[in-house]
Amino acid sequence: MPIPRRRFVLALGTVSTSPVVFAQGPAPLSAPRIVPVAPDQAAEPVLQFFTPTQFATLRHAASLLQPAYSNLPGAVEAAAPEFLDFLLAVSPAPRQALYRGGLDHLTSQAKLLFKKDFAALTAPEADQILKPLIVPWTFDPPADLHERFLTDLRADLRTATTNSAPYAAAAATTSRRGRGRTGAGLYWLPIDPTRR
Amino acid sequence: MYDVLIVGSGHSGGMAAATLTALGVRCLMLNAGPVADLERDRVNKSAHELPYRGFGKPGLHPHIFQANEYNANTWVDENEVPYTHPADASYNWVRVRLLGGRSLFWARQSFRLSDFEFRAADHDGFGENWPIRHNDLAPFYSRVEAQFKVVGRKEGWPQFPDGNFVEGGAGQADSECQQRITAAANKMGIGVSRMRAAMGDGGLASSVNLSLPQAVASGKLDVLPNAVVRQITTDPNTGRANGVIFLDRHTRQERRAKARVVVLAAGTLESTRLLLLSKLANSSGVLGRYLTDQQYGCTVVASMPEARDGKANPKLIGGGLFIPRFRNLRKDEKRNFIRGYALPLNTGSSPDPKYFPEYGEALQKKLASYAGSCVTGGIYGDVLPRYENHVRLNPNQTDAWGIPTLHIEARYGDNERNLCKDAADTMEELYKAAGLEVIVKSDKVNPPGYSIHELGTCRMGADPKKSVLNQWNQSHDVKNLFVVDGSSFATAGWQNPTMTILALSMRASEYLAAELAKGNL
Numbered sequence: 034m035p036i037p038r039r040r041f042v043l044a045l046g047t048v049s050t051s052p053v054v055f056a057q058g059p060a061p062l063s064a065p066r067i068v069p070v071a072p073d074q075a076a077e078p079v080l081q082f083f084t085p086t087q088f089a090t091l092r093h094a095a096s097l098l099q100p101a102y103s104n105l106p107g108a109v110e111a112a113a114p115e116f117l118d119f120l121l122a123v124s125p126a127p128r129q130a131l132y133r134g135g136l137d138h139l140t141s142q143a144k145l146l147f148k149k150d151f152a153a154l155t156a157p158e159a160d161q162i163l164k165p166l167i168v169p170w171t172f173d174p175p176a177d178l179h180e181r182f183l184t185d186l187r188a189d190l191r192t193a194t195t196n197s198a199p200y201a202a203a204a205a206t207t208s209r210r211g212r213g214r215t216g217a218g219l220y221w222l223p224i225d226p227t228r229r
Numbered sequence: 230m231y232d233v234l235i236v237g238s239g240h241s242g243g244m245a246a247a248t249l250t251a252l253g254v255r256c257l258m259l260n261a262g263p264v265a266d267l268e269r270d271r272v273n274k275s276a277h278e279l280p281y282r283g284f285g286k287p288g289l290h291p292h293i294f295q296a297n298e299y300n301a302n303t304w305v306d307e308n309e310v311p312y313t314h315p316a317d318a319s320y321n322w323v324r325v326r327l328l329g330g331r332s333l334f335w336a337r338q339s340f341r342l343s344d345f346e347f348r349a350a351d352h353d354g355f356g357e358n359w360p361i362r363h364n365d366l367a368p369f370y371s372r373v374e375a376q377f378k379v380v381g382r383k384e385g386w387p388q389f390p391d392g393n394f395v396e397g398g399a400g401q402a403d404s405e406c407q408q409r410i411t412a413a414a415n416k417m418g419i420g421v422s423r424m425r426a427a428m429g430d431g432g433l434a435s436s437v438n439l440s441l442p443q444a445v446a447s448g449k450l451d452v453l454p455n456a457v458v459r460q461i462t463t464d465p466n467t468g469r470a471n472g473v474i475f476l477d478r479h480t481r482q483e484r485r486a487k488a489r490v491v492v493l494a495a496g497t498l499e500s501t502r503l504l505l506l507s508k509l510a511n512s513s514g515v516l517g518r519y520l521t522d523q524q525y526g527c528t529v530v531a532s533m534p535e536a537r538d539g540k541a542n543p544k545l546i547g548g549g550l551f552i553p554r555f556r557n558l559r560k561d562e563k564r565n566f567i568r569g570y571a572l573p574l575n576t577g578s579s580p581d582p583k584y585f586p587e588y589g590e591a592l593q594k595k596l597a598s599y600a601g602s603c604v605t606g607g608i609y610g611d612v613l614p615r616y617e618n619h620v621r622l623n624p625n626q627t628d629a630w631g632i633p634t635l636h637i638e639a640r641y642g643d644n645e646r647n648l649c650k651d652a653a654d655t656m657e658e659l660y661k662a663a664g665l666e667v668i669v670k671s672d673k674v675n676p677p678g679y680s681i682h683e684l685g686t687c688r689m690g691a692d693p694k695k696s697v698l699n700q701w702n703q704s705h706d707v708k709n710l711f712v713v714d715g716s717s718f719a720t721a722g723w724q725n726p727t728m729t730i731l732a733l734s735m736r737a738s739e740y741l742a743a744e745l746a747k748g749n750l
């Protein structure tokens with residue numbers, strides 16, 4: 034088989050500078066395998082998207098919507114609010130607006146009904162705001178933006194929780210029935226991506 | 230020079246290559262994307278190890294409902310090969326450009342079309358018949374079913390032709406839930422069967438493991454990945470196809486490949502796009518028209534009360550059911566829709582949390598109580614092939630290789646909506662008669678394209694004024710040009726299309742090889 038032009042030229046270059054190496058081929062490289070630490074284990078995320086008030090509202094809503102249950106961590110223990118702060122920062126503008134508007138609405142309702150921040154509400158007080166916004170399922174998302182936000186938030190918190198490292202660790206030690214669904218699967222790496 | 234150029238390496242291209250090379254025809258296969266190494270390119274990961282915890286990069290695949298962070302790298306990137314649709318008519322175009330195309334990912338549900346589809350116009354007066362009947366395709370279906378190892382239960386129903394099934398379909402005895410639904414359906418005059426599926430090898434029934442290896446082993450097939458075809462070339466004197474022009478995916482260098490025959494297998498809309506770009510095969514004016522697919526959606530979910538609170542067990546609940554088309558089988562049936570739908574049902578699953586308007590501990594308790602007690606159902610609904618549902622070239626948008634893109638315009642109409650309403654009502658009636666509690670019911674469907682079964686736009690027919698291809702998937706206008714993917718379909722039917730695509734590709738390729746040998750091409 035003819036040597037492709039590029040390899041042929043490289044081979045010539047190698048011959049002129051280091052004929053011994055060319056004759057024997059490069060020595061195979063080896064190094065001990067280093068297992069890297071996961072970022073979540075090593076450091077905490079810097080919040081970048083929500084305002085402090087919005088984040089406090091999100092955290093409190095998370096504790097009520099997806100609490101710890103049956104030895105499995107809830108959204109707060111799974112750092113789901115911190116993860117959503119990152120996810121929303123890189124999300125398309127309409128989704129960012131839905132989240133910001135939804136959290137601001139919870140805050141303004143708390144101020145209106147109880148004269149305090151949403152984050153400071155007791156669970157029964159918060160229920161009075163959250164319950165009317167959790168509507169029966171329809172195929173299309175709710176037309177009302179606040180209802181839509183809460184529908185999405187509830188689902189996002191659940192996914193961010195069940196797909197977290199603390200949840201996976203707890204699920205591994207729980208009986209099969211109580212385990213719930215944890216995210217795992219076959220991941221496709223990028224395959225020869227287009228060079229732009 | 231090659232005998233045949235095959236554009237595309239999915240089910241349709243793979244079958245063409247295997248069939249042609251077995252008959253001694255020398256082929257070159259051009260595929261737009263790279264070759265995946267199924268061992269090296271896939272790794273087991275927990276969702277928390279992924280950058281976006283399984284959500285996927287936001288906004289990456291806005292039209293691919295099936296995309297998630299695990300498979301995100303396999304789909305065609307819309308930034309690279311964009312397309313447009315009207316603002317009020319979303320279209321989900323789901324594409325894969327790896328060698329093997331979508332055959333690497335399909336769910337392997339495998340059905341034949343029946344004469345209710347091939348002769349649909351005779352039955353209800355709408356549209357055109359196919360130029361072939363089930364009998365014409367039956368021997369090819371049988372060979373494909375053997376090769377793909379299709380399992381299924383024989384029923385002897387004309388709307389659900391039995392196949393050449395391999396052993397292995399029979400599972401364990403029916404659960405009580407399956408029995409109750411079957412009895413309720415039979416009382417309503419509806420027949421209940423089982424899913425039919427291709428086992429392939431080791432759960433993979435793809436061109437890369439079932440058809441391409443034998444073609445390559447014959448020594449008659451060259452495979453060229455990363456070759457983005459942009460045009461079919463013709464001899465100016467004869468008008469016959471004589472090759473293609475393609476670009477290297479990475480360097481964009483253009484090349485010309487020559488052959489005596491060109492076979493398009495680029496996946497329904499990409500084949501039509503190539504014909505539109507090449508200004509070929511459209512003396513009928515219907516190239517790009519009659520885009521159709523199957524409508525998916527129409528969600529009805531129920532729960533078996535006896536199986537709640539930890540009582541679900543395999544004797545009580547579990548296993549799938551499949552109800553093939555049962556509507557409009559008689560010509561005198563009067564409904565507010567024509568054609569029909571199938572109902573795939575699954576028993577023994579847990580409910581999606583979104584179905585309950587609750588949260589917190591109340592929701593967790595509800596989910597624990599309903600775990601394993603649910604029955605889910607949706608539809609595979611026929612979509613009428615209508616002239617106005619079409620694709621055309623975008624004058625002002627090109628892809629990453631400077632090739633004009635497609636504008637896709639497809640809407641479902643009253644027939645599809647009425648059909649779905651009937652399906653939702655029927656499922657509800659069925660569940661209630663079986664003693665189940667209905668949790669949610671919706672007769673809404675996903676946008677066109679969602680089923681990933683886009684069909685038509687290059688349809689076959691007996692009349693060259695009304696169709697692009699003849700009964701051999703051969704262009705009426707350009708005799709040495711064949712199109713062997715789903716674009717040739719004259720009607721969609723409710724059936725997942727791949728078995729039919731494979732059988733048609735095999736049949737067309739045998740015809741092609743014979744014509745080539747006779748010197749007719």
Ligand SMILES: Cc1cc2nc3c(=O)[nH]c(=O)nc-3n(C[C@H](O)[C@H](O)[C@H](O)COP(=O)(O)OP(=O)(O)OC[C@H]3O[C@@H](n4cnc5c(N)ncnc54)[C@H](O)[C@@H]3O)c2cc1C
Nearest residue numbers: 237239240241261326330331336337338458495496725727
């Ligand atoms: C998740 C999923 C589940 C499915 N489940 C089922 C099922 O259960 N049952 C069923 O019947 N069907 C199912 N399908 C549909 C099925 O996969 C398709 O019907 C079938 O694979 C189509 O094969 P094809 O060869 O026509 O097209 P494709 O598989 O799309 O192959 C087309 C090939 O053409 C190449 N190509 C495109 N444009 C160019 C170009 N310009 N130049 C060069 N090459 C080009 C692409 O690289 C690609 O490899 C499913 C699909 C998916 C994605």
